Amino acid sequence: MNVPERIAKLRSLMEEKGIDIYVVPTADFHQSEYVGEHFKARKFITGFSGSAGTAVITKTGAYLWTDGRYFIQAAKQLEGSTVELMKMGEPGVPTIHEFLVDTLPENGVLGFDGRVVSMGEGQDYASIAAQKNGKVIYEYDLIDQIWEDRPVLSEEPVFALNLKYTGETVASKLSRIREEMKKAGATAHVLTTLDDICWTLNIRGNDIEFFPLVLSYAVITMDKVDLYINEAKLNSEIKADLEKDGVVLHPYNDIYEDIKKTASDEVLLIDPARLNYALYNNIPEGVAKVEERNPEILFKAIKNEVEIENIRKAQIKDSVAHVKFMKWLKENVGKMTITEISASDKLDEFRAEQGNFIRPSFEPISSYGEHGAIVHYTSTPETDVELKEGGLFLTDTGAGFYEGSTDVTRTYALGEVPQIMKDHFTLVAISNLSLANAHFLKGCTGMTLDLLARKPFWDRNLNFNHGTGHGVGYLLNIHEGPAGFRWQFRAGEIQPFEKGMIITDEPGIYIEGSHGIRLENELLTCEGEKNEYGQFMYFEPITFIPMDLDAINPDMMTAEEKKMLNDYHKDVYEKVSPYLDTEEKEWLKTYTREI
Structure with missing residues (x-):
C-alpha cells in the first residue's frame, strides 16, 4: 500500500467506528522522543520519517504538523502523499488545537490511541470534543489494524x-x-x-x-x-x-x-x-x-561527580575521534570517493577505536552542500551524495560510550569555499563562543541566556529556527529536560541552571539550496564566585574539537571574539594532543593556531 491507500483504509475504519478525526502522534506508550520500529505509526500513515510530528486525518483531509527542523525534509517526503504540511510556528498556520476546534463538527468524535497520547494532550482533546458536545474515543489503535507487517515489540536484553x-x-x-x-x-x-x-x-x-x-x-x-x-x-x-x-x-x-x-x-x-x-x-x-x-x-539532569568525570572521559574520546576524522576528511576529499553515509561510518570507526563504544546516541546527521540546510537531514541510499571540494560538510552525531553519551556538531570546509560561507561560519562560531563564555547569576534560565547566542544573528537580521541547546542524558535521552537554551516562552520549560547540568550550545545558519552550518559543544554548568550579589555561575566547555579555521573570516571578529576562539583552541590542543601520534599532533597544531 502507498500512503494514499493507507489513508483510505484508515478512513474506512474511522467510518466504521464513528470517528470524525483521528490523531496519530510520533510516540510510543512512554512519550519517548525516538521510538522503536513497532511504534512508527505516524511514519506509516504519512511517509514522513522525521523524529517529530503529528498526523491528523479527517474524512476529507490529511495533515502533518512538524517543526522548523523538518520543513524541507517533510515537504519532499510528503510529495504525492495527499498529506498537507502544517509548518508549526509559521504565520497563518493553526496549532493542532486550533485546527481541531475549527474542524471537529458539532457532536463530533475525536479518536486516538490513548496509550501513545500524553495525559495532558488527551485531556486537551477531550475538552475540544466537549466544546462541540462530542466525545473522544481512545481505545482503538486503528493504525495497527491496517499495518499488516508491523514489527513486533523489541525483545532485546537488559x-x-x-x-x-x-x-x-x-x-x-x-x-x-x-x-x-x-x-x-x-x-x-x-x-x-x-x-x-x-x-x-x-x-x-x-x-x-x-x-x-x-x-x-x-x-x-x-x-x-x-x-x-x-x-x-x-x-x-x-x-x-x-x-x-x-x-x-x-x-x-x-x-x-x-x-x-x-x-x-x-x-x-x-x-x-x-x-x-x-x-x-x-x-x-x-x-x-x-x-x-x-x-x-x-x-x-544534575550529574554527580562520578557521572561528570565519566562524561569528561567520553567527551575526550569523542573529541579524539573527531580530530582524527577531521584530518582524514580534509586529506582525502577529492582523492577518494567519500559520501555522506561513508563519512558518517568512518567517524564511528574512529569512535569504536576509543573503546567502550556502544552505538550512536541518536540518528546521525551527515549532510553535504544544500543538504546541510535541512536541519535534521538523514542521508539515505537515495539521497547519499559525494563530498567534493568547494562545499561545506555538516556532521551532527553522537556516541554512546559506557562513560556517557555525546552530542557534537562540526561543519568543515572542503577545500576553498565561497566567502559568504566563511562569513556565515564565522557568525556561527561567534554565537557559540559568546554563549559558552557566559558568566551569570544563579537563577538564570535558558530564556535569559539565549540572547547571547542570538544577538550576533539578530544584529544582522538573521536567525536560526531551532533551540540553541538542550540537556544531555547519561546513556539515556540525548535531549534531556528540564533545562535548555531557547528564546521563546514555553510553559513548563523554565528551569534555572544548576551546578552539574550538561547543556549543548549549538547555533546554526541554514541557507536553503546552498549550505548549512552548525557548531555544537557540550557545556558543564559550574559554580563560580559567591559574594554579596549572589552565587555566580559559568559554563565549562567539555567538547574539544577545532572550529575549522579554513572557514573563519578573522576580519569579522572583534579582539575579544578572537581571544575566545584562541583560548578554546588552546584547550583543544592541550586536551586532545596527548592521544595523538606525532603527525596528528602537528596537524592539530595547525588547526588550533592563534588567529
Whole structure:
C-alpha cells in the first residue's frame, strides 16, 4: 500500500467506528522522543520519517504538523502523499488545537490511541470534543489494524550499569524519590517515562532507536517498586539485584489492569506531561492524585561527580575521534570517493577505536552542500551524495560510550569555499563562543541566556529556527529536560541552571539550496564566585574539537571574539594532543593556531 491507500483504509475504519478525526502522534506508550520500529505509526500513515510530528486525518483531509527542523525534509517526503504540511510556528498556520476546534463538527468524535497520547494532550482533546458536545474515543489503535507487517515489540536484553558509571545506588535514588513523594503527600508514584525508570534502577537496554532504554512501567511505593517489563529480557543477576532493592516484576502490559485496582486511600504522584492518557483514565475516580513533574527529571539532569568525570572521559574520546576524522576528511576529499553515509561510518570507526563504544546516541546527521540546510537531514541510499571540494560538510552525531553519551556538531570546509560561507561560519562560531563564555547569576534560565547566542544573528537580521541547546542524558535521552537554551516562552520549560547540568550550545545558519552550518559543544554548568550579589555561575566547555579555521573570516571578529576562539583552541590542543601520534599532533597544531 502507498500512503494514499493507507489513508483510505484508515478512513474506512474511522467510518466504521464513528470517528470524525483521528490523531496519530510520533510516540510510543512512554512519550519517548525516538521510538522503536513497532511504534512508527505516524511514519506509516504519512511517509514522513522525521523524529517529530503529528498526523491528523479527517474524512476529507490529511495533515502533518512538524517543526522548523523538518520543513524541507517533510515537504519532499510528503510529495504525492495527499498529506498537507502544517509548518508549526509559521504565520497563518493553526496549532493542532486550533485546527481541531475549527474542524471537529458539532457532536463530533475525536479518536486516538490513548496509550501513545500524553495525559495532558488527551485531556486537551477531550475538552475540544466537549466544546462541540462530542466525545473522544481512545481505545482503538486503528493504525495497527491496517499495518499488516508491523514489527513486533523489541525483545532485546537488559544490561545493568555499574556503580562506577552511575555514581549512585538504586537504594539511594529510591530514597531520594521517596522523600519527594512524602513532600508531595503521595503514597505511590506512577512512572511511564523510560529514561526516568532506567535512571532510577540503573538499567539500560536496546528497545528504543538509538537511546539505550527498556520498555517498562513502574509504580514506586514506600516499600517496593512494581516493575512492568518483559521478564525474559532480564538475566538472573539483574533479577537478583532488583529483588534486593524491593523490585517486584510483572508482565509489561499488566499495568493497565493493575492500576484499576488502586486502593481508594492511595495518593498517586503523576506527571501530566509524562503519563499516557489511557493509563491515566484507568485510575479509579476516587483515588487522589498529585500532579507534579517527576522528581527524577531534575535528579538525573544534575550529574554527580562520578557521572561528570565519566562524561569528561567520553567527551575526550569523542573529541579524539573527531580530530582524527577531521584530518582524514580534509586529506582525502577529492582523492577518494567519500559520501555522506561513508563519512558518517568512518567517524564511528574512529569512535569504536576509543573503546567502550556502544552505538550512536541518536540518528546521525551527515549532510553535504544544500543538504546541510535541512536541519535534521538523514542521508539515505537515495539521497547519499559525494563530498567534493568547494562545499561545506555538516556532521551532527553522537556516541554512546559506557562513560556517557555525546552530542557534537562540526561543519568543515572542503577545500576553498565561497566567502559568504566563511562569513556565515564565522557568525556561527561567534554565537557559540559568546554563549559558552557566559558568566551569570544563579537563577538564570535558558530564556535569559539565549540572547547571547542570538544577538550576533539578530544584529544582522538573521536567525536560526531551532533551540540553541538542550540537556544531555547519561546513556539515556540525548535531549534531556528540564533545562535548555531557547528564546521563546514555553510553559513548563523554565528551569534555572544548576551546578552539574550538561547543556549543548549549538547555533546554526541554514541557507536553503546552498549550505548549512552548525557548531555544537557540550557545556558543564559550574559554580563560580559567591559574594554579596549572589552565587555566580559559568559554563565549562567539555567538547574539544577545532572550529575549522579554513572557514573563519578573522576580519569579522572583534579582539575579544578572537581571544575566545584562541583560548578554546588552546584547550583543544592541550586536551586532545596527548592521544595523538606525532603527525596528528602537528596537524592539530595547525588547526588550533592563534588567529
